Amino acid sequence: MNRRAAQLLQWYDDHHRLFPWRVTPSERARGILADPYRVWLSEIMLQQTTVEAVKPYFQAFVARWPTVGALAAASDDDVMRAWAGLGYYSRARNLKKCAEIVANELNGEFPSTIEGLKALPGIGDYTAAAIAAIAFDRPAAVVDGNVERVVTRLFAISTPLPAAKSEIRAKVQAITPTNRPGDFAQGMMDLGAMICTPRRPACVLCPVNDDCRVLGEGDPELYPVKAPKKDRPVRQGAAFVAISSSGSVFLRKRPASGLLGGMAEVPCTDWTARRDGDTSADAAPFPARWSASGSISHVFTHFELRLSVYRAENVAEKIADNGWWASPDELPDEALPTVMKKAIAAAIPDAFKAA
DNA sequence: TATCCGTGGAT
DNA sequence: TATCCAAGGAT
Known part of the structure; x- marks a missing residue:
């Protein structure tokens, strides 16, 4: 040896x-x-x-x-x-x-x-x-x-x-x-x-x-010598936290591949590098009494995301059929990536706090 | 080879 | 606050 x-x-x-x-x-x-x-x-x-x-x-x-x-x-x-x-x-x-x-x-x-x-x-x-x-x-x-x-x-x-x-x-x-x-x-x-x-x-x-x-x-x-890193662009969009009369949150499943593939999300607009994209409540996936609920920022490996968060209460559960409603008890156990937990927490501050 | 793909802690 | 970076892989 x-x-x-x-x-x-x-x-x-x-x-x-x-x-x-x-x-x-x-x-x-x-x-x-x-x-x-x-x-x-x-x-x-x-x-x-x-x-x-x-x-x-x-x-x-x-x-x-x-x-x-x-x-x-x-x-x-x-x-x-x-x-x-x-x-x-x-x-x-x-x-x-x-x-x-x-x-x-x-x-x-x-x-x-x-x-x-x-x-x-x-x-x-x-x-x-x-x-x-x-x-x-x-x-x-x-x-x-x-x-x-x-x-x-x-x-x-x-x-x-x-x-x-x-x-x-x-x-x-x-x-x-x-x-x-x-x-x-x-x-x-x-x-x-x-x-x-x-x-x-x-x-x-x-x-x-x-x-x-x-x-x-x-x-x-x-050492080690490393090649220079690329800069990190900013993308922006809007996230919509719909809350039913029983306090459940509407979630969807993201496509199986790509960013956060197969994980759960609240409805979002596209995440675009353009500054003229619609991040207002007009871009919501379905009509409801949307109100601005702050914004969150999240850093991914190759871009930074800034999301405007909207919330609506007493949303009829039948209004959306391409996802599911997660009760407050179930929410912490859903397959939610950190950026989605941030968005939900902006709309529901105690959503992920220990009971 | 270059780009995409998360998160949180250390400095 | 900004940057780095931590037992990398797929395409």
């Missing part, structure tokens, strides 16, 4: 983080293996998402659906409701598809190879390598944002991301040991999260600081 890997593994033994989905190094040494289902579920949830945000969702999912078979047997709507608030909802749609394939076509067993894993929906280069290494002890090159940062610093790779990805992957493959590749991968990610951080890295505590090119000759904070 190369010296970097040995030092990294020793550091991981001493300083690894504990997570509900993780098997500790000592457990692994005693022959306890990670459950591929839990590894897969956690890796999907952790894509572009912080550990603290994932923890309660992971616990709720494994409590409700302990096996891939149980998840495959769940309804699509139940899965989307359980995912609501975590973001990137295509992950939830692909999660369900993947569970069905594994449960129904693969005898309930996840593939152990990169190729087999990558063939499944929602599993790309990173996740395939992570599952192969962590759940099956395959010496796969696991490259996430943490590893990109660690490796560009270790080897002083100044090619901007994402062009540097292939170069980084080759370096990671070269230093990945055949013994304990899963612990090595998790150790590299822990190192990036705790020591080799984006700002003010704790190089004095780093187990491989004696072999880091950037630390010797430059400023680690300048």
Whole structure:
């Protein structure tokens, strides 16, 4: 084993983080293996998402659906409701598809190879390598944002991301040991999260600081070099919160693909970058006594949305038939993305407050 | 390769 | 307040 890997593994033994989905190094040494289902579920949830945000969702999912078979047997709507608030909802749609394939076509067993894993929906280069290494002890090159940062610093790779990805992957493959590749991968990610951080890295505590090119000759904070980001345009529209005489709110289901695909919404106008779009009550989906109820702003990855919110009370439930009416009790459990909860809260301030 | 796709916490 | 960014994938 190369010296970097040995030092990294020793550091991981001493300083690894504990997570509900993780098997500790000592457990692994005693022959306890990670459950591929839990590894897969956690890796999907952790894509572009912080550990603290994932923890309660992971616990709720494994409590409700302990096996891939149980998840495959769940309804699509139940899965989307359980995912609501975590973001990137295509992950939830692909999660369900993947569970069905594994449960129904693969005898309930996840593939152990990169190729087999990558063939499944929602599993790309990173996740395939992570599952192969962590759940099956395959010496796969696991490259996430943490590893990109660690490796560009270790080897002083100044090619901007994402062009540097292939170069980084080759370096990671070269230093990945055949013994304990899963612990090595998790150790590299822990190192990036705790020591080799984006700002003010704790190089004095780093187990491989004696072999880091950037630390010797430059400023680690300048790595990785990234391509410049695009600016974020503003779009605007109007949202309409219709309330029935019993206090229920009218909801619709969004189209299955695209932004917030398959999630619930209150009726909205188009979200347009144009400034001359109609965001008045005249744009309402059906006639009612609409009154202005403030506005909300929500930042997506590639645009900022400003919504004028209108509310109407005592709306006859028969007036709209392309959705459903959610009672105050049901509302918090609907598959509502955060932007929709904001819009509803602007019209009904206590809609999502604990009873 | 570039773009689309959420959310919330840290700085 | 503005920006970054966190265990990326699909197209």
